[in-house]
Amino acid sequence: MKRWTGIVVPLMIMAGWEVAAILISNPFILPRLGTIVEVLMRPADDLLGTGSLLYNAWRSVQRVGLGFLVAALIGIPCGIAMGRYRWLNQLMDTTLQALRPIPPLAWVPLALAWFRIGLTSIVFIIFIGAFFPILINTIDGVKSVKKTWMEVALTLGTSEFRLLTKVILPGAAPIVWTGLRLGFGIAWMTVVAAEMLPGTISGLGYLIMYAYNFGQVNVIIAGMVVIGLIGIAIDLIFKQGEKVWFGWRSLER
Numbered sequence: 001m002k003r004w005t006g007i008v009v010p011l012m013i014m015a016g017w018e019v020a021a022i023l024i025s026n027p028f029i030l031p032r033l034g035t036i037v038e039v040l041m042r043p044a045d046d047l048l049g050t051g052s053l054l055y056n057a058w059r060s061v062q063r064v065g066l067g068f069l070v071a072a073l074i075g076i077p078c079g080i081a082m083g084r085y086r087w088l089n090q091l092m093d094t095t096l097q098a099l100r101p102i103p104p105l106a107w108v109p110l111a112l113a114w115f116r117i118g119l120t121s122i123v124f125i126i127f128i129g130a131f132f133p134i135l136i137n138t139i140d141g142v143k144s145v146k147k148t149w150m151e152v153a154l155t156l157g158t159s160e161f162r163l164l165t166k167v168i169l170p171g172a173a174p175i176v177w178t179g180l181r182l183g184f185g186i187a188w189m190t191v192v193a194a195e196m197l198p199g200t201i202s203g204l205g206y207l208i209m210y211a212y213n214f215g216q217v218n219v220i221i222a223g224m225v226v227i228g229l230i231g232i233a234i235d236l237i238f239k240q241g242e243k244v245w246f247g248w249r250s251l252e253r
Contacts (some may be wrong), residue, residue, distance in 0.1 A: 031218040039222035050207050057226050059202040060191050063119070067126025072180060075131050079138025084168065089139070100136070103191045104129040104174055108197065117199030122191070125212045129190035130183035137179025141172030143200040174246040177213070188231050 014033060021030040043053040050056065082089040104125050111121040145168050153167050194206025205221050210218035 028215050035218040036221045050210050056204050056207045060204045064187050064191045065073040067123045068130045071127045071130035075134035076138050079135045083139040085140025104240045121195045126187045126190050130187035133182040134179045138176050141175030145171035
């Protein structure tokens, strides 16, 4: 029974949507579910000359993957250093707290000025979205490592490198993983807006904006559904990874 409870609300939303669409009777405001399903059932068909749903979804995943990878490669080492060395954290914290609340889209004009139109500016916006959750969670993860573990290791004469790789990183890993999960979620939300930048010719964000220009609301909704489904799939992967690698955390609670 529990397995099916998660679909109750979506079914209710779909039923309410269909009733509202029938009452409004205007596909440019609220299309019938059948027209949306028709688009979703043909993911390989070309849509409005922009490519298929599958093609645009794959382009979006590629961009998010690249921006997320760059954010992780920079955010995790910086977070480890700031969490490990108090003086570095004190030096950087004010700057971090000032930059962190700035929405990724606020960086769009600078991205276009610095990197021009193209992949680099899109990846930069995605990077901004993913970087701060990864960095902050890594800092918190390093700080959460029990001091007694480090004191025992230092007493036994371990080196700084072994302390980092054998004590700090394993102890901080669950919270770092949470940061990666949050970072990817924000990156996935950001890519849609990033793909609406001038010069973009593919991706789910581009498809949605292009469909809007032609009044194809069913294509817009189909694109949004695909975004949600991919987001669910990626989050399930992170959850499964957490169960496999950090299942021991439940024993501590």
